Amino acid sequence: MIKKVLLIGVSGQVGRALYNRIGFEYEVYGTYWKKAIPFGRPLNIAEKGEVERSFAEIKPEIVILCGSLTNVELCEEDKTLAELINIVGTRNVVEEAKRHNSKLIFFSTDYIFDGKDGPYSEDALPNPINYYGKTKLLGEEIVKTLPSYLIIRTTGVFSFEENGQNFAMQVIRKGILGEEIQVPSDQIANPILASNLADCVAELIEKEGVYNISGKQVLSRYDFALSIADSFLFDKGLIIPVLTSSLDQKAKRPLNGGLITDKASLELKTKILSVEEGLARMRKRADEEIRDVIHTKIRDYYSLFHRKRFEPGKTKIHFGGRVYGEEELIAGCDSVLDFWLTSGKRTNSFEERFSEYLGVKYTSLVNSGSSANLLAIASLNLPKGSEVITPATTFPTTINPIIQHGLIPVLVDVELERYNPSPLQIEEAISEKTRAIFIPHTLGNPCKMDEIVEIAKRYNLFLIEDACDSLGSQYDGRLVGTFGDLATFSFYPAHHITMGEGGAVVTNNKDLATALYSLRDWGRACVCQPCILTKDPGSICQKRFSVDTEGLPDDYDKRYIYTHIGYNLKATDIQAAIGLVQLERLPQFIKIRKRNFSLLYEGLKDLSDIFILPRQENKADPSWFSFPLTVREGIQRKNIVAFLEKANIETRMLFASNIERQPAYKGIEYRKVSELKNSSLIMKNTFFIGLYPGITEEMIEYILSTIRDWTKKQLYSRNTRFTEKICDKRGQGFKDLMISLSLDPSTP
Numbered sequence: 001m002i003k004k005v006l007l008i009g010v011s012g013q014v015g016r017a018l019y020n021r022i023g024f025e026y027e028v029y030g031t032y033w034k035k036a037i038p039f040g041r042p043l044n045i046a047e048k049g050e051v052e053r054s055f056a057e058i059k060p061e062i063v064i065l066c067g068s069l070t071n072v073e074l075c076e077e078d079k080t081l082a083e084l085i086n087i088v089g090t091r092n093v094v095e096e097a098k099r100h101n102s103k104l105i106f107f108s109t110d111y112i113f114d115g116k117d118g119p120y121s122e123d124a125l126p127n128p129i130n131y132y133g134k135t136k137l138l139g140e141e142i143v144k145t146l147p148s149y150l151i152i153r154t155t156g157v158f159s160f161e162e163n164g165q166n167f168a169m170q171v172i173r174k175g176i177l178g179e180e181i182q183v184p185s186d187q188i189a190n191p192i193l194a195s196n197l198a199d200c201v202a203e204l205i206e207k208e209g210v211y212n213i214s215g216k217q218v219l220s221r222y223d224f225a226l227s228i229a230d231s232f233l234f235d236k237g238l239i240i241p242v243l244t245s246s247l248d249q250k251a252k253r254p255l256n257g258g259l260i261t262d263k264a265s266l267e268l269k270t271k272i273l274s275v276e277e278g279l280a281r282m283r284k285r286a287d288e289e290i291r292d293v294i295h296t297k298i299r300d301y302y303s304l305f306h307r308k309r310f311e312p313g314k315t316k317i318h319f320g321g322r323v324y325g326e327e328e329l330i331a332g333c334d335s336v337l338d339f340w341l342t343s344g345k346r347t348n349s350f351e352e353r354f355s356e357y358l359g360v361k362y363t364s365l366v367n368s369g370s371s372a373n374l375l376a377i378a379s380l381n382l383p384k385g386s387e388v389i390t391p392a393t394t395f396p397t398t399i400n401p402i403i404q405h406g407l408i409p410v411l412v413d414v415e416l417e418r419y420n421p422s423p424l425q426i427e428e429a430i431s432e433k434t435r436a437i438f439i440p441h442t443l444g445n446p447c448k449m450d451e452i453v454e455i456a457k458r459y460n461l462f463l464i465e466d467a468c469d470s471l472g473s474q475y476d477g478r479l480v481g482t483f484g485d486l487a488t489f490s491f492y493p494a495h496h497i498t499m500g501e502g503g504a505v506v507t508n509n510k511d512l513a514t515a516l517y518s519l520r521d522w523g524r525a526c527v528c529q530p531c532i533l534t535k536d537p538g539s540i541c542q543k544r545f546s547v548d549t550e551g552l553p554d555d556y557d558k559r560y561i562y563t564h565i566g567y568n569l570k571a572t573d574i575q576a577a578i579g580l581v582q583l584e585r586l587p588q589f590i591k592i593r594k595r596n597f598s599l600l601y602e603g604l605k606d607l608s609d610i611f612i613l614p615r616q617e618n619k620a621d622p623s624w625f626s627f628p629l630t631v632r633e634g635i636q637r638k639n640i641v642a643f644l645e646k647a648n649i650e651t652r653m654l655f656a657s658n659i660e661r662q663p664a665y666k667g668i669e670y671r672k673v674s675e676l677k678n679s680s681l682i683m684k685n686t687f688f689i690g691l692y693p694g695i696t697e698e699m700i701e702y703i704l705s706t707i708r709d710w711t712k713k714q715l716y717s718r719n720t721r722f723t724e725k726i727c728d729k730r731g732q733g734f735k736d737l738m739i740s741l742s743l744d745p746s747t748p
């Protein structure tokens with residue numbers, strides 16, 4: 001059975017360390033006196049009734065009494081208070097422990113000795129020289145009347161405490177401010193880290209009698225302060241040695257104090273730490289605790305300033321955007337606190353996790369989807385003049401790297417409804433010079449991958465998927481981005497996950513991966529993944545100076561040997577930190593994108609006289625990027641776009657639409673196999689609206705009702721070409737449409 005422990009004084013440094021240490025092994029009830037803490041309950045041991053009630057309620061098998069008045073000066077100044085807490089309080093606890101048959105663990109001090117010839121063993125003769133020491137000695141004597149007790153004597157306990165007054169914290173606080181601190185050079189003891197003390201006590205919990213537990217080194221406070229300055233990188237010159245007699249203190253101090261810990265050391269597995277080891281642990285804990293405080297503030301900040309209210313018509317419904325929680329802010333902030341500003345352990349982790357998610361061997365994290373596309377094309381190292389088949393309806397930086405590498409884009413048209421090229425169109429475009437197919441899954445809608453893969457294989461062509469808009473989309477049960485030789489992704493805020501700017505290229509091909517890593521990192525020969533130097537900047541890489549490269553000195557550093565004419569397209573650890581959290585959210589994001597697509601589709605499907613609605617391949621399961629709408633001939637896209645924008649519903653064109661008509665591409669060398677009719681139609685009639693996970697069902701309702709409002713307006717305005725056309729040519733269709741919109745077809 002798990003024993004119940006009443007831990008009195010859980011808000012102090014020893015109580016807190018014990019709570020953390022034994023909290024899993026025992027059923028611990030922590031109490032505090034004045035300093036309220038969330039996991040404790042109030043108890044003033046000086047109040048007999050309160051102590052009785054606590055014991056009656058908890059019925060503890062073990063009682064640990066950490067709470068006492070330890071401020072030596074205060075004990076001297078306010079003896080009544082010292083007596084009340086340290087003597088009356090102890091007596092109250094001891095009496096209840098007796099009544100409930102509880103074992104008592106009591107904390108005492110080396111201040112029960114006079115400091116003439118320390119350090120002291122357990123059986124040395126006490127002789128306190130100040131009131132604090134007297135109260136603690138009396139406390140020990142009261143405790144010793146119990147049948148079962150353990151007295152732990154300790155000294156100079158230190159730990160990182162946000163508002164704590166322990167000696168190490170006093171030195172650190174002054175150090176942070178760059179202020180001098182006077183420290184006695186004639187007070188000697190062996191200080192111990194609170195968590196080290198707690199580990200020892202946890203091990204001795206079943207023992208009886210008196211045990212000394214304190215640090216490994218006996219040293220002066222001055223030397224201890226110098227070690228603190230050294231450990232926390234303060235100027236040691238701020239520590240001023242003084243004699244105790246010059247400090248004008250009310251309470252006398254035992255100067256040669258400290259405790260001999262041989263008895264405990266013989267019985268303990270826990271190692272008693274040296275001052276340096278204790279301070280190193282304290283520093284690590286300080287890092288964690290300060291981060292915890294910052295995280296709490298970030299959580300508050302997030303809930304106060306990052307949540308948004310939706311007011312239909314007033315709040316803009318974006319076509320896409322970042323969806324995030326406090327975790328992304330915390331992860332980004334943690335990375336800033338590390339201040340590792342380039343790629344590092346977090347970019348490594350992101351690459352690993354992203355590969356795992358997709359089930360691919362290699363991921364190269366880069367600074368954008370556009371960089372991913374650039375890198376993908378560069379890694380193929382195709383001869384100049386080679387042709388790359390790519391759709392005319394595209395994003396500019398999908399086609400740009402083809403042009404930038406002296407390759408010839410061969411533009412194929414796309415199908416309406418799907419906005420992707422058909423396998424047939426791709427095959428028709430192949431010539432002797434064709435070396436690669438570079439296809440986006442437009443707006444998240446997967447291309448017909450089984451047939452396209454088959455074509456690429458048959459003609460021995462590289463296949464690159466631009467999956468920037470389609471993370472999580474599947475074709476025939478397989479994630480897009482896993483079909484081709486290479487695939488690219490974007491982590492821009494509008495995309496399925498974000499890290500601000502960011503992108504990735506993935507592959508299963510080791511040679512391509514080597515080229516990707518090298519080209520991304522200045523073209524250098526160093527391509528180990530993960531690089532041990534990024535993992536641990538302090539480590540030594542054995543491979544750096546043992547490279548045999550023709551024409552170079554044999555001691556040349558591999559980090560400065562270049563095997564490719566490269567770029568610098570790396571992402572930073574701060575981006576990856578955010579991306580790692582986003583990756584966790586991806587399944588939920590995909591779910592919401594799919595839900596939003598269905599809601600929009602269901603709400604608009606009876607308007608197919610007005611819009612061409614999106615469609616997917618039979619085997620496709622898209623994680624849509626957005627919801628494309630193409631207005632039918634006779635309808636002015638600009639009318640609905642203006643109407644929606646005015647209603648604060650953001651719209652976008654389908655990227656470049658027909659790229660050959662964009663100004664920058666007028667003079668480029670390219671080939672096409674058809675007139676790109678659909679791409680031109682898309683340029684004239686298509687736009688898209690958002691369905692990203694930031695869009696709620698309430699927003700979708702608003703979007704749908706706004707589109708319906710516009711539709712009604714169109715139908716009533718008999719002067720528009722649209723209405724005339726529908727009335728003239730589609731008599732019955734118009735009537736159906738009016739009825740589906742709950743309108744009376746006879747009302748003008």
Ligand SMILES: Cc1ncc(COP(=O)(O)O)c(C=O)c1O
Nearest residue numbers: 368369370395440468490491492
């Ligand atoms: C299909 C496609 N490829 C590439 C990109 C470029 O990605 P990034 O904005 O991260 O450079 C985009 C951007 O939206 C895109 O939609």
